[in-house]
Amino acid sequence: MKLETVAEIAHRIATSPPLLEAKGLCVDYVTEAGNIRACDDINITLHRGEILGIAGESASGKSTLLAALGRLQRAPAVTSAGQVVFHAKGKEPVDLTRLSEEQLVDYRWSGISIVMQSAMACLNPVSRLKAQFLDVLLAHDSSLTKATATARAEELLQMVGIPSHRINAFPHELSGGMQQRALIALSLACDPELVLMDEPTTAVDVVMQRQILAKVLELQEKLGFAIAFVTHDLSLLLEISDRIAIMYGGKIVEVGTAAQMYEAPRHPYTQGLRNAFPPLTEPVRKLTGIPGSPPNLLNLPQGCAFAPRCSQKIARCESEIPALLDISGGRAACHLLTQEIPEPAKEALNA
Numbered sequence: 003m004k005l006e007t008v009a010e011i012a013h014r015i016a017t018s019p020p021l022l023e024a025k026g027l028c029v030d031y032v033t034e035a036g037n038i039r040a041c042d043d044i045n046i047t048l049h050r051g052e053i054l055g056i057a058g059e060s061a062s063g064k065s066t067l068l069a070a071l072g073r074l075q076r077a078p079a080v081t082s083a084g085q086v087v088f089h090a091k092g093k094e095p096v097d098l099t100r101l102s103e104e105q106l107v108d109y110r111w112s113g114i115s116i117v118m119q120s121a122m123a124c125l126n127p128v129s130r131l132k133a134q135f136l137d138v139l140l141a142h143d144s145s146l147t148k149a150t151a152t153a154r155a156e157e158l159l160q161m162v163g164i165p166s167h168r169i170n171a172f173p174h175e176l177s178g179g180m181q182q183r184a185l186i187a188l189s190l191a192c193d194p195e196l197v198l199m200d201e202p203t204t205a206v207d208v209v210m211q212r213q214i215l216a217k218v219l220e221l222q223e224k225l226g227f228a229i230a231f232v233t234h235d236l237s238l239l240l241e242i243s244d245r246i247a248i249m250y251g252g253k254i255v256e257v258g259t260a261a262q263m264y265e266a267p268r269h270p271y272t273q274g275l276r277n278a279f280p281p282l283t284e285p286v287r288k289l290t291g292i293p294g295s296p297p298n299l300l301n302l303p304q305g306c307a308f309a310p311r312c313s314q315k316i317a318r319c320e321s322e323i324p325a326l327l328d329i330s331g332g333r334a335a336c337h338l339l340t341q342e343i344p345e346p347a348k349e350a351l352n353a
């Protein structure tokens with residue numbers, strides 16, 4: 003449980019050094035139907051030890067962004083523009099987009115690791131946990147003996163609440179929750195500086211989800227790695243994140259501290275998401291959802307991609323794409339926030 007005030011969180015983030023910077027990052031899926039720009043001009047800085055939540059409806063580009071941040075995207079996805087600058091401890095900053103696969107080996111697991119939604123898709127089904135942990139550990143530290151690496155693997159499993167003797171199990175012999183925790187343990191094997199988590203708990207039940215997240219947060223506090231965490235579930239992110247980035251149609255449309263996003267989301271889309279996911283600690287109230295559906299990335303509207311669904315839109319929204327601008331502590335991409343607007347619309351925006 004975090005006890006910092008909003009101002010303290012904002013100060014901690016602003017003063018901690020950058021860890022990963024996406025600059026003008028664009029990712030396209032090259033398909034027969036055309037180029038699908040799933041990430042469009044993404045600019046965001048992740049700081050050391052920060053938990054950044056990334057939320058948005060399905061197909062908004064969350065997984066694509068997360069993979070591109072770790073240079074883990076697969077064809078047909080290509081990073082078509084921009085940089086991802088990683089500031090690894092004790093090394094010069096590097097643009098991950100420009101590294102060869104060979105050079106990337108130095109940064110995988112020890113710099114950046116990833117936990118995906120389905121542990122079974124990441125763990126090798128025909129290999130015992132021990133072999134998988136030893137593979138990763140020994141590849142990154144050739145000075146380790148097998149015995150030390152095994153002891154480290156057992157310690158990692160225990161850290162996520164898996165008894166050390168299960169190190170000899172095959173992944174399918176573990177429950178879904180345990181598989182997911184084993185994957186989290188593996189992601190932490192080489193003491194990474196950043197862990198990318200793409201819906202790491204969606205495949206497990208709610209009770210297990212809470213247990214796993216509590217464990218992740220405990221380890222994060224102890225070990226100090228940063229997390230970029232993707233989910234549809236804004237209420238979950240509000241609880242665990244320092245800052246939250248909201249994606250819509252391949253763009254980041256708002257960034258702010260979790261408290262800010264909860265108390266005063268500024269983009270009409272964030273307001274809609276916020277109303278659709280009231281935090282669990284609040285009394286039940288009417289869920290409003292957001293009418294309409296996400297945009298087709300192959301046929302985006304001319305102006306703001308959210309305009310067709312936005313009840314507060316003005317004429318400019320349909321012709322001009324709003325830029326992501328600094329707005330009192332956070333950033334948002336919405337014309338309503340950057341121009342003189344009549345009082346009634348202003349009231350609606352602040353509601």
Ligand SMILES: Nc1ncnc2c1ncn2[C@@H]1O[C@H](COP(=O)(O)OP(=O)(O)OP(=O)(O)O)[C@@H](O)[C@H]1O
Binds near residue numbers: 033061067234299
């Ligand atoms: N392999 C692929 N080939 C072509 N287009 C793809 C591919 N994978 C994703 N896309 C497109 O890229 C866009 C973003 O997809 P992405 O998976 O990043 O969204 P997401 O926000 O993670 O969605 P979800 O919440 O459903 O996981 C979507 O329009 C999707 O159709």
Ligand SMILES: [Mg+2]
Binds near residue numbers: 064065
């Ligand atoms: Mg996804």
